[in-house]
Amino acid sequence: MAALSPKRRQRVRPKYSRNEIIAAWLFLLPSLIGFIAFYAVPAVRGLMISFTDLNPIALNQETNFIGLANYEKLLGVGTEIPFWKTDFGNALKVTVQYVLWNIPLQTILAILIAVLMDRLTKSTLVRGIILIPWLMPNVVVALLWLWLLDPGLGLIAVILENTGIEGFLQGIEWLNFKGFGFLGNINQAIPAIAGINIWRHVGYTALLIFAGLQTIPKSLYEAASIDGAGEASAFRHITIPLLRPVLAFVLVTSVIGSFQIFDTVAVTTQGGPIAATKVINYLIFEYAFERNDMGLATAVSVLLFLILIVVSLIQLRLLRADEADV
Amino acid sequence: MSGAIESKSVTRKFSLGRAFMWLILAFVIFATIFPFWWVVRTGLTSPNSVFQDTTNLLPVDPTTQNYERTLGMLDTQDAVAAGGSGQSIDFIGSLKNSIIFSTLITIFQVAFSTMAAYAFARLRFPGRNFLFGLYISALMVPAIVTLIPNVILVRNLNWLDPSRQLLPFIPCGIPYIPCTKGWYVYMAMVAPYFFMTPFAVFFLRQFFLGINPDIEHAARIDGAGYWSVFSKIVLPVSRAPIATLAIITFIASWNEYLWPSIVGRGVDHRVLTVALAFFRSSQPYGRPDWPGMMAATSLAIVPVLILYMIFGRRVLDSIQFTGFK
Numbered sequence: 076m077a078a079l080s081p082k083r084r085q086r087v088r089p090k091y092s093r094n095e096i097i098a099a100w101l102f103l104l105p106s107l108i109g110f111i112a113f114y115a116v117p118a119v120r121g122l123m124i125s126f127t128d129l130n131p132i133a134l135n136q137e138t139n140f141i142g143l144a145n146y147e148k149l150l151g152v153g154t155e156i157p158f159w160k161t162d163f164g165n166a167l168k169v170t171v172q173y174v175l176w177n178i179p180l181q182t183i184l185a186i187l188i189a190v191l192m193d194r195l196t197k198s199t200l201v202r203g204i205i206l207i208p209w210l211m212p213n214v215v216v217a218l219l220w221l222w223l224l225d226p227g228l229g230l231i232a233v234i235l236e237n238t239g240i241e242g243f244l245q246g247i248e249w250l251n252f253k254g255f256g257f258l259g260n261i262n263q264a265i266p267a268i269a270g271i272n273i274w275r276h277v278g279y280t281a282l283l284i285f286a287g288l289q290t291i292p293k294s295l296y297e298a299a300s301i302d303g304a305g306e307a308s309a310f311r312h313i314t315i316p317l318l319r320p321v322l323a324f325v326l327v328t329s330v331i332g333s334f335q336i337f338d339t340v341a342v343t344t345q346g347g348p349i350a351a352t353k354v355i356n357y358l359i360f361e362y363a364f365e366r367n368d369m370g371l372a373t374a375v376s377v378l379l380f381l382i383l384i385v386v387s388l389i390q391l392r393l394l395r396a397d398e399a400d401v
Numbered sequence: 402m403s404g405a406i407e408s409k410s411v412t413r414k415f416s417l418g419r420a421f422m423w424l425i426l427a428f429v430i431f432a433t434i435f436p437f438w439w440v441v442r443t444g445l446t447s448p449n450s451v452f453q454d455t456t457n458l459l460p461v462d463p464t465t466q467n468y469e470r471t472l473g474m475l476d477t478q479d480a481v482a483a484g485g486s487g488q489s490i491d492f493i494g495s496l497k498n499s500i501i502f503s504t505l506i507t508i509f510q511v512a513f514s515t516m517a518a519y520a521f522a523r524l525r526f527p528g529r530n531f532l533f534g535l536y537i538s539a540l541m542v543p544a545i546v547t548l549i550p551n552v553i554l555v556r557n558l559n560w561l562d563p564s565r566q567l568l569p570f571i572p573c574g575i576p577y578i579p580c581t582k583g584w585y586v587y588m589a590m591v592a593p594y595f596f597m598t599p600f601a602v603f604f605l606r607q608f609f610l611g612i613n614p615d616i617e618h619a620a621r622i623d624g625a626g627y628w629s630v631f632s633k634i635v636l637p638v639s640r641a642p643i644a645t646l647a648i649i650t651f652i653a654s655w656n657e658y659l660w661p662s663i664v665g666r667g668v669d670h671r672v673l674t675v676a677l678a679f680f681r682s683s684q685p686y687g688r689p690d691w692p693g694m695m696a697a698t699s700l701a702i703v704p705v706l707i708l709y710m711i712f713g714r715r716v717l718d719s720i721q722f723t724g725f726k
Contacts (some may be wrong), residue, residue, distance in 0.1 A: 091525055098627035099524035103532075105509075106517035109596020114539045117550035124550065131553065191426045195419070203713050204430055207437075210705055210716070212656035214674040218681060218698045219440050222691055230439060233455045278433065279720065286721045335543050338658045342678050356545050363549050364663060376546045383543060 125374035132367040145374035163375060165350050166358040167382075169265060173354060174333045176269035182326065184273065185280035190314070192281070193288045202285070205278035213275070213338035220271040221343050224257040232257070258343050261351040268339050268352060276332075280325055287321030288314070323394040327387055334383055355379050437702065444468065444696035451691055467696035490697050491668065495676035496704070501587060502661065502672050503654040506594045511647045514601035515639075519631055521602065522609035523617065533606075539599045544659070547593070552663055555589035562586075563667050583669055590665045590672075594654060601646055608642040609635065645715040648708065652716075655705060673701050 125145055129138045147153065149163040158164040192201060208216060223229050232255055235241045244252045257267045291314065299309045315322075337356035340346060346353035346361070353361075355375065363372035443451070444467050445460035454461045471492050520526075521533045555561060563583045612635065620630050636643070658674045665671060671679065680697060684690055709716065 091527060095524055095627070096526040099520045099526040099529070102516045102520035102524065102627075102631070105513035106597035106602065109513070109593075110536060110539070112554075113551055113593040113596070114542070114547060114599075115535070117547040117554065118539075118542055120550040120553075121546050124553075129553075131556065188426070188429055191422050191429075195422055195426060199714070199717065201426070201430065202717055203709075204433055206713075206717065206720070207706075207709070208433060210652055210656075210709055211702060212658065212674045212677075212705075214656075214658050214677050215698055215701050218677060218694060219436055221681070222443060222695060223436060223439060225691070228452060228455055228691070230456065237456065274432075274436075282717070282720045331543075335545065337545075341658070341662075342681060345682075359545050359549075360659075363552075369549055369553065373546075373549050376543065376549065380543055380546050384541070387541075 121373045122377055124369055125377050127370045129369040130367050131369065141370070145370045146378070148371065149374055149378065162350075162353075162358060163355075163378070166353055166355045166375075169350070169352060170334060170336070170354045172265050173269055173336055173352075174330060176266050177272055177333050177336075178326070178330055180269070181273045181277050181280060181329065182322075184277050185284055185325070188277065188281035189284035189288055190310075192285050202282060206282060207278070208275045209279035211275070214342050216271060216275045217339045217342035220267075220274070221258065224267055224271075226256050226259055229257075231255075259348060261348050264344055264348060264352045268336070268343065271339055271343070272333075272336065276329065280329060283325050284318065284321060287318050291317045319394060323391065326394070327390050330386060330390065331383055334379065334386070437699075440695045440699045440702070443692055444699045446692050448690065448692045467692040468700070470693055471697045471700060490676050490680040491671070492673075492676070492697060492700060494669070495671045495673045498665070498670055499655060499672040499674075499704075502590055502657075502665075503651050505587070505591045506654040507647050507651045509591075509595050510598060510601060510650055511643060513595075514597045514646075515605055515636075515643060516631070517597060518602045518605035519609055519635060522606045523614065523635075524627065536597075536599050536602055540603070548660065548663075551593050551660075555592060555664055558589075560585040560589040560592075561664060563669060586665060586667065586670045590661050590670065593660065594657075598650075601650065604646055605639070605642060608639060612638060641715075644712075645719045648712045648715055649719055652705060652708065677701055 126140055126142060127138050128141050128144075130136060149161070151158050151161040151164065154161075159168050188205065192205075223231050226232050232241075235255055241255055244250060245254060256263055258264050295313050295317075296309055299313060304312070335356055336354050337360065340352050340354055340357050341360070344352045346357050356379075359372045359375045359379070362368050362375065442458070442460050445463045445465070446467075447462040447464045448467070450462040471490060473489065473492065517536075521529060521536075559565065563586050565583075565585045616634055617630050620634055625633070656674065657672070658678065661670075661672045662675045662678060665675060666679075677697060681689075681694060684694070
């Protein structure tokens with residue numbers, strides 16, 4: 076270091092003022108305490124716990140390092156049970172089903188609402204109303220829909236019955252439809268929970284897309300219409316490509332959020348009927364706080380993290396690859 | 402086909418389409434609001450009439466008893482006589498807990514995150530970008546990953562024991578001195594959100610980067626210290642985004658469920674969301690007290706709605722911001 080000339084040293088790294096460094100760390104100190112204590116250390120600790128058999132209830136039992144045993148157990152290594160029938164396999168299957176019900180419908184509806192608002196009204200009141208469900212606690216929204224979707228007394232069930240829709244569906248033989256049970260029915264519970272969360276999130280998503288639409292210059296549409304392009308073609312060739320950055324943001328964040336569904340399940344079905352709605356986060360909750368098997372629980376959470384990284388990377392790759400084509 | 406005719410037909414199609422579009426939008430607004438009315442309507446319906454007239458848009462056999470039950474104005478016997486399940490929810494108590502929980506988090510998280518954001522935006526120190534990158538990468542980690550180690554941490558610190566006193570040398574029951582029992586549980590409840598969230602730091606740093614630094618440089622040259630530049634120049638011009646962040650933070654903590662349901666599950670520490678979930682799970686299987694639950698639910702909606710009516714504009718603008726990120 077001493078061999079370097081002052082001039083060269085200046086070029087290699089910026090000159091810091093001692094006072095500024097001290098001030099900076101003082102400004103950062105409180106947030107650093109929180110970051111280290113509740114984000115950084117727990118993240119590392121979570122990973123470490125996943126290699127142990129930590130059980131906080133069994134007081135006299137020592138915590139042992141058990142290597143990859145938790146992961147092997149989760150992935151069903153060495154058992155005859157097919158992966159989709161294992162706890163984790165089922166949770167993954169159910170969660171993916173949920174995401175597939177939730178995201179496409181929610182995104183399409185949100186685009187529709189955003190385009191409608193963009194064409195019809197810039198009213199703050201309309202936007203304000205559309206956002207209300209998103210501001211409500213998940214627990215409140217879940218209770219609200221638990222009542223509306225009650226198979227006996229709930230308004231939705233009564234309407235579907237009174238209008239004859241339920242009877243009509245039951246009449247179609249090949250559907251083999253036994254009637255609406257919603258959250259109490261093995262096949263309908265996941266779509267029902269997806270519906271509840273679409274109701275809560277669609278307004279927020281629509282507003283994000285609406286904000287994106289405001290950045291598209293109106294002159295582009297005028298030019299397209301002069302060139303004889305119809306509404307549909309303008310939407311396909313102007314709106315969607317220019318909206319791609321916002322859509323990428325919306326899709327990546329909502330898929331990440333969707334994989335972490337918990338509150339609605341905890342309030343409405345508690346993982347049931349049988350294990351039809353036992354999503355990944357609910358499985359973690361059960362392992363950790365009902366079975367007190369912290370090792371297994373953290374192992375699932377680590378797997379969830381890995382899944383989310385892979386899913387996000389794939390999404391970003393896909394959305395970017397499309398951009399290159401245009 | 403001549404141009405005139407074509408443009409005419411386009412106009413007519415356009416307005417018909419517009420009417421149809423309005424119809425869809427009106428339905429969306431209806432579908433957003435109507436469920437809330439249904440909650441209030443059920444809350445006002447007498448428990449014995451909830452099975453009749455299930456499609457009546459107005460409360461059947463209207464009564465305010467469900468609300469009185471929820472607010473603890475009827476004792477258990479009267480509540481059961483009124484058609485309740487005998488289960489109750491300590492609404493006022495959990496409202497108080499929600500206010501303590503959300504206020505503590507909002508004040509400190511916003512203050513500490515503002516300071517950190519300023520350091521990242523303006524002050525130069527070695528390792529700045531690396532540290533900021535670490536903060537941001539925490540955004541990617543699912544909450545459940547850190548949740549379990551955090552529960553173990555507060556458990557090991559013995560913060561979850563509600564009988565533990567904050568200041569052990571002050572006994573409970575001395576006049577004018579509040580009993581300090583149970584405060585450790587509140588500490589455990591707010592701890593992970595208290596010091597920072599990556600989002601808050603990121604949100605404000607973006608804003609600080611957009612402020613013209615010339616005034617700050619001038620003040621520095623005039624001999625102002627870092628803290629006074631921050632508090633006397635930067636904070637006053639940043640009131641709007643800080644207020645926005647505070648509102649988002651308050652609403653987010655008000656809605657928080659999983660963490661407070663684990664560390665604050667004792668009767669004295671339940672926040673509204675947790676109390677509501679307990680109320681729901683304590684209902685008799687197959688015959689839940691819907692009017693009571695809906696009364697409690699509609700009361701839980703009110704605080705958020707009031708906040709939103711006052712600060713709605715800011716919340717809407719913040720979404721514009723996130724979208725443009």
